[in-house]
Amino acid sequence: MTITADYETVEDRPVRPVDPDTTRVTEHGHARPAWLMMTPFLALYLLFIIGPSIYMMVMSFFDTSLTRPGLGGFAGFGNFAEALGSSDFWSSMWHTVWFTILTTPPLVVLAFVFALLADRASRGRWFFRLAFFLPYILPSAVVALIWLWLYTPQLGLLSKIVTGLGLTEPNWLGDPSLAMWSLAFTTVWWTLGFNFVLYLAGLQDIPRDLYEAAAMDGAAPWQQIRRITIPMLRRTTSLVIVLQIIASLKLFDQPYLMTSGGPNYATRPALEYVYDMGFTDFRTGYAAAVSTLFFILVLAVSAVWVFLTRRQEQGF
Amino acid sequence: MTGPMSRRTLMKGVFAGLGAASLAACSSPVGAGIAGTPIDPGTVDYWNLFGGGDGVRMQQMEDAYRKANPGTPLQAVTLAWGNPYYTKLTLATVGRKPPNVAVSHLTRMKTLQAADLLEELKPADLARHGMSAEMFNQRAWNAGLVGGKAYAIPIDTHPFVLFYNTKICGQAGLLDAAGNLAPIAGPDAFTEALAKVQKVTGQFGATHGINGDTATPWRLFQTLYSQLGGEVLGDEGTRVVLDDAKATQVLSFLRTLTVEKKLMPGSIDYQGAIALFANGAAGFHLNGEWEISTFQTAKMPFGMTLVPNVYGGTYAVQADSHTLVVPKGGAAASGQLDRSLGFIKSMLDQSMTWAQGGHIPAWLPVAQSDAFKKLTPQSNYAAAADSAVYDPPGWYSGSGSDFENIMGSAIGAVEAGQLAPDAAIAQIRTKLSALASTASPV
Numbered sequence: 195m196t197i198t199a200d201y202e203t204v205e206d207r208p209v210r211p212v213d214p215d216t217t218r219v220t221e222h223g224h225a226r227p228a229w230l231m232m233t234p235f236l237a238l239y240l241l242f243i244i245g246p247s248i249y250m251m252v253m254s255f256f257d258t259s260l261t262r263p264g265l266g267g268f269a270g271f272g273n274f275a276e277a278l279g280s281s282d283f284w285s286s287m288w289h290t291v292w293f294t295i296l297t298t299p300p301l302v303v304l305a306f307v308f309a310l311l312a313d314r315a316s317r318g319r320w321f322f323r324l325a326f327f328l329p330y331i332l333p334s335a336v337v338a339l340i341w342l343w344l345y346t347p348q349l350g351l352l353s354k355i356v357t358g359l360g361l362t363e364p365n366w367l368g369d370p371s372l373a374m375w376s377l378a379f380t381t382v383w384w385t386l387g388f389n390f391v392l393y394l395a396g397l398q399d400i401p402r403d404l405y406e407a408a409a410m411d412g413a414a415p416w417q418q419i420r421r422i423t424i425p426m427l428r429r430t431t432s433l434v435i436v437l438q439i440i441a442s443l444k445l446f447d448q449p450y451l452m453t454s455g456g457p458n459y460a461t462r463p464a465l466e467y468v469y470d471m472g473f474t475d476f477r478t479g480y481a482a483a484v485s486t487l488f489f490i491l492v493l494a495v496s497a498v499w500v501f502l503t504r505r506q507e508q509g510f
Numbered sequence: 511m512t513g514p515m516s517r518r519t520l521m522k523g524v525f526a527g528l529g530a531a532s533l534a535a536c537s538s539p540v541g542a543g544i545a546g547t548p549i550d551p552g553t554v555d556y557w558n559l560f561g562g563g564d565g566v567r568m569q570q571m572e573d574a575y576r577k578a579n580p581g582t583p584l585q586a587v588t589l590a591w592g593n594p595y596y597t598k599l600t601l602a603t604v605g606r607k608p609p610n611v612a613v614s615h616l617t618r619m620k621t622l623q624a625a626d627l628l629e630e631l632k633p634a635d636l637a638r639h640g641m642s643a644e645m646f647n648q649r650a651w652n653a654g655l656v657g658g659k660a661y662a663i664p665i666d667t668h669p670f671v672l673f674y675n676t677k678i679c680g681q682a683g684l685l686d687a688a689g690n691l692a693p694i695a696g697p698d699a700f701t702e703a704l705a706k707v708q709k710v711t712g713q714f715g716a717t718h719g720i721n722g723d724t725a726t727p728w729r730l731f732q733t734l735y736s737q738l739g740g741e742v743l744g745d746e747g748t749r750v751v752l753d754d755a756k757a758t759q760v761l762s763f764l765r766t767l768t769v770e771k772k773l774m775p776g777s778i779d780y781q782g783a784i785a786l787f788a789n790g791a792a793g794f795h796l797n798g799e800w801e802i803s804t805f806q807t808a809k810m811p812f813g814m815t816l817v818p819n820v821y822g823g824t825y826a827v828q829a830d831s832h833t834l835v836v837p838k839g840g841a842a843a844s845g846q847l848d849r850s851l852g853f854i855k856s857m858l859d860q861s862m863t864w865a866q867g868g869h870i871p872a873w874l875p876v877a878q879s880d881a882f883k884k885l886t887p888q889s890n891y892a893a894a895a896d897s898a899v900y901d902p903p904g905w906y907s908g909s910g911s912d913f914e915n916i917m918g919s920a921i922g923a924v925e926a927g928q929l930a931p932d933a934a935i936a937q938i939r940t941k942l943s944a945l946a947s948t949a950s951p952v
Contacts, residue, residue, distance in 0.1 A: 259951035260597065261625035263604050280944075346782045347721075348713075348775065348791070368721045368777035368926055454722045454915075458923040458937075473593045474912045476600075476625075476905070476951045 247489075254486045258479035260472065266479060273483035283484060285459065286467035287491070289374065289449075293463065294442035296378040301438050302431070304382065305389030310419070312390075313397045323394065330387035338451035341380045342367075345452075367453050370460035377448045377461060385441065389434045396430035397423070432503045439499065443492050464488045551843055553583040554853045557599060558613040559591035563803030564867045571860045575853060582849055592910050596622075599837065603627045608837035610850045616654050616831040617901040617908035619662045624905060625952045628661040629836040629847075636660070639851045641858070647872045650831045653900050662833035663854050665861065666869035669829035669894035670729040671799045672818065676811040678793035682706040690890070694818040697763055704773040707793035715773040716794035717787050719780030720925055724918025725910070726780065729828040730796055731921045733817050734760045736826035736899040742917070743946070747904020750942045754935055761924045761931035763820075769927040776926040799868035799891065814868075814887040816894055829898035830909050831872060870895040905950040916941045 254273055256265040277283045312322035329337070344351050345366035356363045366376040400423065408418050424431075446465040449455050455462030455470075462470075468488070472481030560568045565588060572586050587609070589595045596618055602608050604627070614622060622628050636642060641663070643651055650664035674684075674691050684703055686692040694703050704715025719726040735742075740756040743749065768776035778786065787795035788808045795801075796817065805812045819825050834854045841847035857864075861871035862881060870892050871877040883889050907913040920938045923929035929937070 257949070257951070259625075261600050261604065261621075261627065261952050282941075342779065342781075346779060346785075347777050349782055349785055365777045365926075367779070370923075370928060452722065454724065456722055456724065456919055456922070457926060458919045458928060470912060470915070473597050474906075474910075474915070475945075476621075477948075479951075 250482045250485055250489075253479055254483035256479045257477075258482065260476040260478050269479060273480045274487070276480065277484050277487060282459070282467065283487075286462050286464045287488070289461060290443055290445055290463040290465070290488075292374060293378060293381075293445045294439060296374065297381050297442045298435065298438050300378075300382050301386060301389055301442075302434055305386055305434065306393050306427075306431075308386070309390050309393035309397055310423070313394060323391070326390045327387035329384050332384065334384075334447035335451060337380065337384045338448065341376075342452055345376055368457050370457050373453055373457060373461045377452060380452070381442075381448060389438060392430055392434050392437075393427065396427045400426045428506075432499075432506075436496065436499050436503075439495060440492065443495065464491075552849075553585050554611060554849050555609040555840075556584060556586045556611045556853065557595075557609040558586065558588055559595045560588060560613070561591065564800065567863055567867050571857055571863055574860060574863075575856045578856065579852070582852075584853065596910075600625070600627060603837040603839065606839050608840040610836065610840045610846055611853055612835055612837055612840075614662065614833055614835050615909040616650065616662065616664060616833050617903075618910070619654060619833050619835055620656065620903050621905055621908060621952055622835065622837075623656050623661045624950070627838050629838055629841050631660045631663065631836065631851075633660075635847060635851060636663075638848070639855045641851075641855060645874050647870075647874060647877060647895050649896050649898050650872045653831070653898070654833060662835045663858070664831040664833045664872035665857060666864060666872050667829050667831050667895035667898050668798055668800060668869050669827045669891065669898055670733050670796065670817055671814050671827075671891050671894065672816065673787060673795040673797065673801070673805065674813050674815065675787065675790065675793045676813050678707055678710050678790065679813075681710045682793065689813075691813060691815050695820075696822060697820050700818050700820050701767065701771070701773065704767065704794065705771070708773055711791055711793055714775055714786065714792040716767075716796060717775055717778060717783040717792045718796040719778065719783045720775075720922045721777055721779040721782075723780040724915045724922060726783075726797065726918070727921035727925060728914045728918040729798070730817075731760055731764070731917065732828040732899060732901075733826065734763070734820055736828070737819060737821040737823050739823055741902065743902035743904050743907065743913075743942070747902065747907055747913075747950075748946050750939060750946050752935065752939060752942070757935050757938075758931045761921065761934060764921070764925050765927070765931065768925045774925075799870075799888075802868035802887075812887075814891055816891045825893075825897045826899045827894050827897055829894060830900060831898075832869070904946075905952045906945045912945065913942070916945075 253265060255269060255271070256267065257269045257273075258264075258266045308322075308326055312319060312326070315322055332340075343349075347353055347363065347365060347368065350366075352366065353363045364372055367373050404422050404426075405418055408422060413421065444465070445463040446469070449461040449463055450466055450469070453461045455466050464484070465488070468481045468484050471484060472478045556572075558568055568588075569586075572584055576584050589598060596614075599608075599612055599614070600622070603622075608627075619628070633642065643660070646664055647667060650667050651660075654660065654662045654664055672691075676685065676689065679685055679691060680689075682703075684692055684694075684706060694700050706715075708715040718730060735756060738753075738756045738759065740753045740760075742752050744751040768774045774792075775783070775786070783795065784797070784801065784804060786792045788805060788810055790810075799814060802814065816825075817827050834857060836847065836850050841850060858873040858876075861873045861876035862879075862885075865871050865876070865882060865885060865888055868888060870888065871882065872895070876882055877892065877895070882892070901907050901909065901911070901913065904913065916938060920929065920934040924931055924934045
């Protein structure tokens with residue numbers, strides 16, 4: 195007697211009905227070790243991110259002082275009203291937004307262009323990858339020192355170049371209307387490498403045969419970029435944009451180190467305003483209220499972006 | 511077995527290491543913080559904010575103390591100066607883990623005292639260690655009193671001074687027979703001196719930090735404005751008493767020097783201003799005396815003197831003092847106050863070492879000694895200690911404060927030609943009034 199079951203067709207095999215309970219059990223079986231592995235991270239996340247954030251929101255309703263223990267007297271919405279009525283608050287918020295507007299487009303477009311060029315290089319690709327990514331590994335303090343010397347009036351490298359060409363030297367960090375552009379330029383040089391690497395990875399994921407097929411059909415290189423590369427990188431682009439907007443909104447180091455928020459407060463971003471109120475003026479309750487308002491702004495920007503990309507993805 | 515280390519051996523090693531570290535932590539400040547025990551009883555725990563040349567000299571003084579007091583271990587912590595320092599000192603004291611002795615600027619000490627974070631230093635306790643009010647520079651001592659009580663021991667006065675390049679000033683004919691800068695009096699004489707120097711250098715007469723530096727413009731303004739007898743804040747900072755006419759006079763003068771006559775660069779940062787003076791592009795440099803080490807290291811021919819009495823009234827110059835304070839609770843353990851005061855006295859006795867860094871000793875036994883009188887260029891401007899003008903009292907005032915930022919931002923903008931004097935005064939008034947009417951968080 196043969197033990198091999200003999201079936202006429204594949205369809206005749208006894209199919210075990212999918213039991214929803216069984217799948218849940220298996221998922222559960224995986225979920226437990228997963229949660230266990232994540233526990234250290236979650237504990238730290240609760241302790242250092244969620245906890246302080248909740249404390250910040252609570253504190254924003256009190257006249258908390260850095261020099262006194264406890265929360266201090268209840269202020270209701272007083273801190274929020276003061277912030278919304280303060281021109282210093284609004285100008286610092288605008289400086290953060292202005293910096294984001296100045297840096298996001300070049301950091302996305304240039305990263306894409308350079309990644310495209312580096313991807314095309316048949317030889318020495320490692321060199322371009324390294325060259326564009328290297329500045330990104332520098333700490334902000336080092337970047338600030340390098341660029342402070344480059345921008346220094348009278349003595350700096352840029353000053354020598356510009357005056358050597360017979361032009362009058364712009365006051366890079368000392369002119370209120372130019373200082374933010376100078377900070378933005380430094381930031382583009384510094385952080386371009388991160389987006390560049392994301393784009394390069396995205397480019398390498400595009401199947402080569404698409405290009406070959408397009409080339410056979412007579413598509414010019416520019417058409418290939420427009421019809422294949424850009425659409426295939428759509429997901430990378432939306433990731434790069436959202437990461438970049440959040441990174442730019444976090445502006446603090448560059449103006450704090452390079453201009454101290456000056457000249458005459460022209461580059462003081464929202465986070466430095468929070469720092470000044472909390473640590474220079476000891477008004478931690480008010481600083482918490484400003485932080486909460488800034489948190490709402492970042493949340494709103496992120497929410498709008500997620501909404502837009504969701505809709506876009508559903509459209510395809 | 512000589513094979514590669516197995517995972518198990520490695521893990522054992524790591525855990526053993528962690529265990530040892532956590533045991534060792536019990537006697538460390540972290541362990542003491544968690545267990546709520548006093549940090550190393552019997553030692554002097556000392557916080558300061560000195561870097562650069564001052565840091566090196568402070569360490570020499572600490573070593574001398576250690577040698578003289580082998581029974582009292584000294585734990586010295588150096589933190590970056592500025593708001594981070596005062597934040598840490600405040601939080602450590604509020605959290606009842608203060609150091610036994612800490613450095614504070616005299617103008618910031620007032621805020622710490624208002625927040626009830628300092629121990630009063632009673633005359634009887636000071637007398638036990640050979641200190642009394644009349645042994646200190648009276649200007650610095652009295653400026654540090656709150657309600658007639660002492661909360662801080664001044665160790666120096668560090669005024670705003672005039673650095674000059676002796677070679678350039680000699681060529682410009684500005685030196686006297688002894689090779690020192692001949693006295694300059696009045697705005698015209700000051701302008702003329704800068705113009706003469708500019709002819710020699712071909713670039714600038716004087717420099718001082720403006721970009722990204724709000725403190726230096728404030729120090730220069732305060733020096734000139736005080737020579738006119740002007741004040742900015744009254745009633746402990748609750749009232750803005752800025753004298754528009756006097757402020758306009760000073761701001762217009764500064765604007766003339768930078769924007770109109772280009773005798774000073776209206777846009778240069780702190781380091782750039784130093785570099786321009788050090789490489790001979792300017793013959794004068796306005797800054798705090800602490801930069802003395804920078805120019806000594808540069809091996810350039812320079813002298814230091816009082817900032818000229820530009821407006822001819824009672825001489826006045828912006829300054830602050832480093833003081834030593836005992837944070838509240840820092841003297842809780844028995845005998846701790848005496849250990850701390852003994853340490854403070856040791857620092858005062860070593861004022862001669864401290865004076866190398868350009869600071870004028872507040873401790874008169876040293877300040878009036880022949881040794882200090884022979885110390886040049888320090889003794890040339892030692893008179894500044896008696897004419898020192900400190901930042902006005904107020905919870906938002908003092909070195910590195912919001913007050914200095916507000917003043918310095920507007921003054922710097924005038925010097926850079928971005929704001930007219932009256933617009934700068936309006937901006938100062940708006941920003942200061944907002945703070946003056948805010949309830950003090952201290």
